[in-house]
Amino acid sequence: MSYLELSERIDKVFGHLELRLSLRNGSVDAKFRVVHDMRLIEAVIEGRKVDEAPIIASRICGACSIAHFLASITAIENALGVELPDDIILLKESMNKIQVAQNNVVHLFFLALPDYYNARTLSELLSRNPDLIKVGFKLNNLCLQVVELLAGRIVNPNTYRIGGFTKKPSKDKVEKAVRILGEAEKLAREVVDHVTRLELPELVDPSPVYLVSESPIGYLSIGDYILSSTGEKFRAVDYPKYISEEVVDYSNSKVYRYNGRVFYVGSRARVLEYGERLVGLEDYVSSIVKELNNPYANIKAKALEILATIMDVKEKLDELKDRDLRLRTEYTIRSGEGVGVLEAPRGLLIHHYRVDSEGRVVYANIITPTAMNALHIEHSAMTLGKKIVEGELDVVEAKKYLSMLVRAYDPCLPCAVHVVVKQ
Amino acid sequence: MTWTLMDKCCNRCWHSPEYPCRHYIRCRLSGPLCHEDVECRVRRSRRLKEIRYGRHGFKINVPLASCTIAAGAHEVYEAVVKEVKSRGILADIHRTGCMGMCYIDPWIELSKKGMPSAIYANVKPSDVPRIIKEYLEGDVSSAFALRNRTGNAKGEDKVPLLDELEPWRNQVRWVSRNCGIVDPESIEEYIALGGYRGLDRALNMRPEEVIEEIRKSGLRGRGGAGFPTWLKWKIAREQPGDVKYIIMNADEGDPGAFMNRLLAESDPHRVLEGMIIAAYAIGASKGFIFVRAEKPLMAERLSKAVEQARKYGLLGDNILGRGFSFDVEVILSAGAFVCGEETALIAAIEGRTRPRQRPPYPATRGLWGKPTIINNVETLAHVATIMAEGWEKFAKYGTEKTKGTKMFCVTGSVKRTGAYEVPVGTTIEKLVVEIAGGPPEGRKIKAVQIGGPSGGCVPASLLSTPIDYETLQKAGAIMGSGGIVVIDDHSCMVDVAKFFTSFTVAESCGKCFPCRIGMKILYDILEKITNGEGSEEDLEVLEELGNVIRSSSLCALGGTAPNPVLSTLRYFKDEYLAHVRSKRCPAKVCTKLVEYWINPDKCTGCGTCARNCPSKAISGELGKPHVIDKSKCIHCGQCYIVCPVGAVEKR
Amino acid sequence: MVKVYVNDKEVEVGEGSYIIDAVIKAGYSVPTLCFFKGIYREASCRICIVELGNGRLVPACAYPVSEGLRVYTNTERVRRNRRVILELILASHKIKCQSCPRKGGFCQLLDLAREYGVEGIPVCAECPLHGNECLLVRGEPCLGPITIAGCGSPCTREGTICIGCRGPITRRDVLVEAARLYKEHKIPLEEVFSKMKLFWNNHPSLDKIYNILLETYNGGEKK
Incomplete structure (x- = not known):
C-alpha cells in the first residue's frame, strides 16, 4: 500500500471537524481540521467592561458555559485582586463540578457509547438498549436540575458576578439539590459499573505528557497553578512561558505545545493526577488506572468523574446547608492582569485578561482544552495509521476506530475556533 | 281654510280616527262610496282637478328641499311671490320637493292651462320677472325643458322635452315618481296622486300575504347589505311575543349620498306608508323614525307627515277599521356614521352608544330585547310603491338576483x-x-x-x-x-383613500380594537405615504392590516372601512408605488411630493406669491420673474393658489 | 342539546350556549381578554376569534352555537388575525409595566405576546418583583425596561441585571418611560449603552433607541 488518504468528517461531536489521515510510502500524517468559522470571541471581549467579559465568555459554548464563565470571572477577580471567602469558592467549585458531571453524561451516553454497541446513532442504540439510554437521560436531567439550582439556569449562569453570588441559596434549594444528587448517585454507580467493564480498542498514548490545573484540595477545585506530568508546577500567570501557541494553515483552531512537546488535557489526566484523592472510589480507580495510557480510556475516566463529582457536590452542599454563608465581597476597579485556570469538562481551560484602570478589558486570551488537544489527537491518529501500515487494521475498521478515537477526546469545536492572529 | 280632499264631503261621511272607515282612502278619489250624492262627487272631482292644474289654471312649482334651498330656492320663492303679487295675477305658488337633478338647482316649473309646462333651470331671483313675463306672453324659448308640447307657445320646438333629456330618459322613476311634483307637506296631494292605496291594499291582505307579495317582488334592502326584505320580516313575524318594533333608518351618513334625504323631504308620505305596511306585515305596534338632527328639513317633513297621518286615522288605533294599531315616534339622532349599523342604531335609541356582536340579529332580539326590523328609507318607499302597483311591475326591472x-x-x-x-x-x-x-x-x-x-x-x-x-x-x-x-x-388615489379613511377613523365608535386602532394606523401609514416617507413594506402592512380589520371587526363599519384602501391598493398599486418608490405623486395632488416652480414666461413679477409665502422661499424684484428657493420651500401650495396669472406650476 | 364540531371533534352543548363553551368542553382553548363569564360578553377585544366552517371569523365568547356548527380554533388565518389584533391592542396599551399591579406573572397580555411573538412588553412585566429589590433601585444598569419580555426573567430573578438577550423594544413610549426610570435612579446612560451593545450591536433600530433614550434622559421633564 503506497498511498491512502482517509478523510473523515466525524459525527457525534460538538461541532464540525474533519480528520484527515494520509498514508504515503509508509509515512503517516494526520491533520485535525476544525472547519467551523472563526468566532473571534477574544476580539469581542477586548474593549468591554470587566463585568461584561464573563457574560460574553459564557456564550463561547452552550455545553460548558459555566466553565468558561467561571474561568473568565476568576481571571478578572485575579486581575482586580478580589479576595474571595471560602464559601464562595466552595459554591463556585460545586457549580463547575456538577457541570463536569453533566457534560460527561452527555458525552458518554449520547456520543461515545453508541460505538461500543455497534450502533450508528443514538436512536439505534435506544431501540436496541433502551434501559441504558434511559439511565443516561435520567442522569442528565438530574444533573441539569442541580445546575439550574446552583447557576440560575442551565446555560449561561446568572447567579454569580464578580465578587460573589447575588443571592444566598435558600435552604429549600440546597436541600432539593442534595436530594436530587442522592438519586443521581445511585444511577451514576450503575453507570460506572457498566462502563468500567467495557472492552476498549488497544492503543498506546504516543505522547504521555499531560497538564492539569492544580487542585489545592479534593478533586476539580480551582487553584492558581498548573501541574504537568513531568512533575513541573508553574503559576497560572506564567503559562505563556511554558505553553507555546501556533497558528496552522489547515485549521481554524490554533495548536499548542508544552515546552515543545505534544501534550494532553482532560479526564484521563485528572484521574491520573488526583485519582488517589477520590475517597470511597479506590476500587474503581485502581481498576482503570492501568488502562489510562490508552486514549480510548478517556470514557472510563469520564464515567468515574460523574460519580466522583456527584458524591463530592452532594457532600459539600449537605455540609453547608445549615451554615450561615458569606457569599458577597466588595471589590474596586483597578488595573491589573489575571489568569483563571480551571478544569473544564474537557480539560484545562485558561482565560487571561488584562484590565485597565477604568475597568475595561484591554487584552484577552482564551485557551480551550480542545485546542490544546488538537496535536495530541493528531498524534494518536498517526499511531492508529501506523497500525494500518503494518497491516494490523483494515481500512474499514480503521475508519471506525478513527472516529471512536476522536470522540473519546470529546472535542468541542465551537470552543476552539476563536482564533485571533495578533500582528 | 279651503276644503280639501281629506275632509268630509258632507255630514253623512263619518270617518274619524276614533271611528275609522274601511274605505277611507278609495273614497277620497272615487268617492263618496257610502252614499250617492252628485254634489259631493262633483266637489271631489273639482278639487282633484284643482290639485292637478291649480285653482286658477296657473301653477308655479318651486322646489323647497335642503339641496335647492342651499342653491337659493327660498329667494326664488320669495321673488315669485313678489312678482305674482305685483302683477296681480291669480296663480298657485306651489312648493314641491326636489327632482334629483342637482345641476339645474334652483329650478321653477310654470304650467298654465293650454300652455306646455316649462322648467327653467338655474333661476336667480332677478330672472323671475322676466321668466313669468315671457311665459305669460306665450314664449317658452328660454326654458330648460318642457314636460309636454301643445303647439301653442312660441319657441316650443327649440326646447327639448324632459323625457328626451339624457338624464331623464334613461331613468326609471319608480320610488321617486312624486319627487318634484307633490307638495311634501300635503297628505292630500299624495293621496290625489294615488298615495296610501298600497296601505289600503295591504290591510286587505293577511300579513303573510304581504310578506309573500314582497318576496315575489324580489326586493332587497336598499341600505347597503342587500338582505332580502321579506326574509327579515318573516323572521321577525315568526318570533314569539306581542311586542315588536320597526325602525326606519333615516340616518343617512355617507358623504356624497343623499337619496334618503331626497325621498323623505320630497315625498315623506310614501316612506311613511311603507313603514306602516311593514309594521302590519311583522305585527309591530310601535315604530321609530331615526332621523339625523343635522337634516332638520327632513326631520320636520317626516314629523309633519306623521302628524297628518295621525290626524286622518292612518296612524293610531284600529287603522282604517282593520283592527291594526300602530304609531310612530320621530327620534332625532346625534349623527353618527356608525348608526348605519343596526345594532348601533338600536343602542342609540335605547340610550346607549355602541354596536354589539351579531347574532342575535335585531329581527330576533333588537330594541329593548324585542324583535325589531330596521329598514332603510328607500326600502320602505319601495314597499309602498310595490304594494300599490303590484309586484309584477317592480320585478320587471333589475337582474336575476336583484329586482327593481x-x-x-x-x-x-x-x-x-x-x-x-x-x-x-x-x-x-x-x-x-x-x-x-x-x-x-x-x-x-x-x-x-x-x-x-x-x-x-x-x-x-x-x-x-x-x-x-x-x-x-x-x-x-x-x-x-x-x-x-x-x-x-x-385626483390622487392615495389621497382619496386617505380622505375616506379619515372619515371612518373619526366615525369609528371605538369599541373593538381592529377598527379603533387599526383604522388609525391605516390612516397614519397613508399620511406617511402622501408625505413621501412611505416604504414598500408599508404597502404590505396596509394590505395585511386591512384584511384583518375587515375580517375581525365587530360590526359592519369596521368590516367595510378598509375597503377604500384595499380597493385602491388592488387597482392602483402603481400610484402607491410611485409615492413610495420615486416619492412622486402622479396626479400632483400630494403637496409634499410636488415641486412648485414659477414659469418665467408667465410670471408678471407682481410679488403676490412672495408676500404670501410662509417660509419666505420666494424672491425676486418687482416686475421681474420670481424664483422659488427649493431648500426653503415647505410645499404648502400657497403660491399656487394665490398667483393671479397661474405662473406657479407643479411638476 | 346542540351538536357542534370543534376542530372536527364532536361535542354537545346546551342550547343558548356560546362557542367558547363548546370549545372548552371539547378540551381546546381560545385566548380571552375582555370576556368575563356572566359579567362581560361584549366581544370588544376580538382576541378570541375563531374560524367557522364557512370561513367567517367570529368571536368565540359572544357567538351563539347552532346545530352542526363547525369551529376551528387554531388555523393559520386565525393565528395571523390574532397576532395583528394583539399588536393593535398593545399599540394602544399604556406600557408602564414597572408600576403595573399585574406584573410578575399575572399579565395576560404578556402571555399572549409571548405566545404570538409580538414585541411590546418589557421584561419588567415578568420580573417577579415580589420581595425582590428592583435592580434599578440598586443603581445597576438593568436592561429590563427596554427588553422584550418572554424569557421568564431568569437573570433578574437571580439578582443579575437583564442583558437584553431577547432584543430591544423599539416603541417610543416604552423607551421614554425607561429613560425616565434610568434618570430617576441616577443610572448613567453610558453604562446602559454599553450593556445594549452586548446583544444589539447590529440591531437596525439601535440608533433610534439611543436617540430616544438620550433625548428623554437629557430633556428634563419635558412632555
Whole structure:
C-alpha cells in the first residue's frame, strides 16, 4: 500500500471537524481540521467592561458555559485582586463540578457509547438498549436540575458576578439539590459499573505528557497553578512561558505545545493526577488506572468523574446547608492582569485578561482544552495509521476506530475556533 | 281654510280616527262610496282637478328641499311671490320637493292651462320677472325643458322635452315618481296622486300575504347589505311575543349620498306608508323614525307627515277599521356614521352608544330585547310603491338576483350631479357617462368610488360592470346606500383613500380594537405615504392590516372601512408605488411630493406669491420673474393658489 | 342539546350556549381578554376569534352555537388575525409595566405576546418583583425596561441585571418611560449603552433607541 488518504468528517461531536489521515510510502500524517468559522470571541471581549467579559465568555459554548464563565470571572477577580471567602469558592467549585458531571453524561451516553454497541446513532442504540439510554437521560436531567439550582439556569449562569453570588441559596434549594444528587448517585454507580467493564480498542498514548490545573484540595477545585506530568508546577500567570501557541494553515483552531512537546488535557489526566484523592472510589480507580495510557480510556475516566463529582457536590452542599454563608465581597476597579485556570469538562481551560484602570478589558486570551488537544489527537491518529501500515487494521475498521478515537477526546469545536492572529 | 280632499264631503261621511272607515282612502278619489250624492262627487272631482292644474289654471312649482334651498330656492320663492303679487295675477305658488337633478338647482316649473309646462333651470331671483313675463306672453324659448308640447307657445320646438333629456330618459322613476311634483307637506296631494292605496291594499291582505307579495317582488334592502326584505320580516313575524318594533333608518351618513334625504323631504308620505305596511306585515305596534338632527328639513317633513297621518286615522288605533294599531315616534339622532349599523342604531335609541356582536340579529332580539326590523328609507318607499302597483311591475326591472330600481347619487367629477333612479344592473358607465354626463371637458374618469367610505374604488377599466350587490362585491366595492363619487385624473388615489379613511377613523365608535386602532394606523401609514416617507413594506402592512380589520371587526363599519384602501391598493398599486418608490405623486395632488416652480414666461413679477409665502422661499424684484428657493420651500401650495396669472406650476 | 364540531371533534352543548363553551368542553382553548363569564360578553377585544366552517371569523365568547356548527380554533388565518389584533391592542396599551399591579406573572397580555411573538412588553412585566429589590433601585444598569419580555426573567430573578438577550423594544413610549426610570435612579446612560451593545450591536433600530433614550434622559421633564 503506497498511498491512502482517509478523510473523515466525524459525527457525534460538538461541532464540525474533519480528520484527515494520509498514508504515503509508509509515512503517516494526520491533520485535525476544525472547519467551523472563526468566532473571534477574544476580539469581542477586548474593549468591554470587566463585568461584561464573563457574560460574553459564557456564550463561547452552550455545553460548558459555566466553565468558561467561571474561568473568565476568576481571571478578572485575579486581575482586580478580589479576595474571595471560602464559601464562595466552595459554591463556585460545586457549580463547575456538577457541570463536569453533566457534560460527561452527555458525552458518554449520547456520543461515545453508541460505538461500543455497534450502533450508528443514538436512536439505534435506544431501540436496541433502551434501559441504558434511559439511565443516561435520567442522569442528565438530574444533573441539569442541580445546575439550574446552583447557576440560575442551565446555560449561561446568572447567579454569580464578580465578587460573589447575588443571592444566598435558600435552604429549600440546597436541600432539593442534595436530594436530587442522592438519586443521581445511585444511577451514576450503575453507570460506572457498566462502563468500567467495557472492552476498549488497544492503543498506546504516543505522547504521555499531560497538564492539569492544580487542585489545592479534593478533586476539580480551582487553584492558581498548573501541574504537568513531568512533575513541573508553574503559576497560572506564567503559562505563556511554558505553553507555546501556533497558528496552522489547515485549521481554524490554533495548536499548542508544552515546552515543545505534544501534550494532553482532560479526564484521563485528572484521574491520573488526583485519582488517589477520590475517597470511597479506590476500587474503581485502581481498576482503570492501568488502562489510562490508552486514549480510548478517556470514557472510563469520564464515567468515574460523574460519580466522583456527584458524591463530592452532594457532600459539600449537605455540609453547608445549615451554615450561615458569606457569599458577597466588595471589590474596586483597578488595573491589573489575571489568569483563571480551571478544569473544564474537557480539560484545562485558561482565560487571561488584562484590565485597565477604568475597568475595561484591554487584552484577552482564551485557551480551550480542545485546542490544546488538537496535536495530541493528531498524534494518536498517526499511531492508529501506523497500525494500518503494518497491516494490523483494515481500512474499514480503521475508519471506525478513527472516529471512536476522536470522540473519546470529546472535542468541542465551537470552543476552539476563536482564533485571533495578533500582528 | 279651503276644503280639501281629506275632509268630509258632507255630514253623512263619518270617518274619524276614533271611528275609522274601511274605505277611507278609495273614497277620497272615487268617492263618496257610502252614499250617492252628485254634489259631493262633483266637489271631489273639482278639487282633484284643482290639485292637478291649480285653482286658477296657473301653477308655479318651486322646489323647497335642503339641496335647492342651499342653491337659493327660498329667494326664488320669495321673488315669485313678489312678482305674482305685483302683477296681480291669480296663480298657485306651489312648493314641491326636489327632482334629483342637482345641476339645474334652483329650478321653477310654470304650467298654465293650454300652455306646455316649462322648467327653467338655474333661476336667480332677478330672472323671475322676466321668466313669468315671457311665459305669460306665450314664449317658452328660454326654458330648460318642457314636460309636454301643445303647439301653442312660441319657441316650443327649440326646447327639448324632459323625457328626451339624457338624464331623464334613461331613468326609471319608480320610488321617486312624486319627487318634484307633490307638495311634501300635503297628505292630500299624495293621496290625489294615488298615495296610501298600497296601505289600503295591504290591510286587505293577511300579513303573510304581504310578506309573500314582497318576496315575489324580489326586493332587497336598499341600505347597503342587500338582505332580502321579506326574509327579515318573516323572521321577525315568526318570533314569539306581542311586542315588536320597526325602525326606519333615516340616518343617512355617507358623504356624497343623499337619496334618503331626497325621498323623505320630497315625498315623506310614501316612506311613511311603507313603514306602516311593514309594521302590519311583522305585527309591530310601535315604530321609530331615526332621523339625523343635522337634516332638520327632513326631520320636520317626516314629523309633519306623521302628524297628518295621525290626524286622518292612518296612524293610531284600529287603522282604517282593520283592527291594526300602530304609531310612530320621530327620534332625532346625534349623527353618527356608525348608526348605519343596526345594532348601533338600536343602542342609540335605547340610550346607549355602541354596536354589539351579531347574532342575535335585531329581527330576533333588537330594541329593548324585542324583535325589531330596521329598514332603510328607500326600502320602505319601495314597499309602498310595490304594494300599490303590484309586484309584477317592480320585478320587471333589475337582474336575476336583484329586482327593481335603485337610486344613486352621482357626485364628484361629473357634469350633471344628481340623484338618479335606474334599474339595478345598469352599468356604471351608463349611469356615470350617459345620465350624469361624464367628467368635465378635458378630463378622464380614473375611478368610481361606490358605496361611500365603506365602499371601494372601481377603476375605469371596470366601468362596464353592472351595478348589483354581487358584481360590485366581486369588484371590491359595495353597493352601500348608493353614493357614487366619480374621480377623475386630477385626483390622487392615495389621497382619496386617505380622505375616506379619515372619515371612518373619526366615525369609528371605538369599541373593538381592529377598527379603533387599526383604522388609525391605516390612516397614519397613508399620511406617511402622501408625505413621501412611505416604504414598500408599508404597502404590505396596509394590505395585511386591512384584511384583518375587515375580517375581525365587530360590526359592519369596521368590516367595510378598509375597503377604500384595499380597493385602491388592488387597482392602483402603481400610484402607491410611485409615492413610495420615486416619492412622486402622479396626479400632483400630494403637496409634499410636488415641486412648485414659477414659469418665467408667465410670471408678471407682481410679488403676490412672495408676500404670501410662509417660509419666505420666494424672491425676486418687482416686475421681474420670481424664483422659488427649493431648500426653503415647505410645499404648502400657497403660491399656487394665490398667483393671479397661474405662473406657479407643479411638476 | 346542540351538536357542534370543534376542530372536527364532536361535542354537545346546551342550547343558548356560546362557542367558547363548546370549545372548552371539547378540551381546546381560545385566548380571552375582555370576556368575563356572566359579567362581560361584549366581544370588544376580538382576541378570541375563531374560524367557522364557512370561513367567517367570529368571536368565540359572544357567538351563539347552532346545530352542526363547525369551529376551528387554531388555523393559520386565525393565528395571523390574532397576532395583528394583539399588536393593535398593545399599540394602544399604556406600557408602564414597572408600576403595573399585574406584573410578575399575572399579565395576560404578556402571555399572549409571548405566545404570538409580538414585541411590546418589557421584561419588567415578568420580573417577579415580589420581595425582590428592583435592580434599578440598586443603581445597576438593568436592561429590563427596554427588553422584550418572554424569557421568564431568569437573570433578574437571580439578582443579575437583564442583558437584553431577547432584543430591544423599539416603541417610543416604552423607551421614554425607561429613560425616565434610568434618570430617576441616577443610572448613567453610558453604562446602559454599553450593556445594549452586548446583544444589539447590529440591531437596525439601535440608533433610534439611543436617540430616544438620550433625548428623554437629557430633556428634563419635558412632555
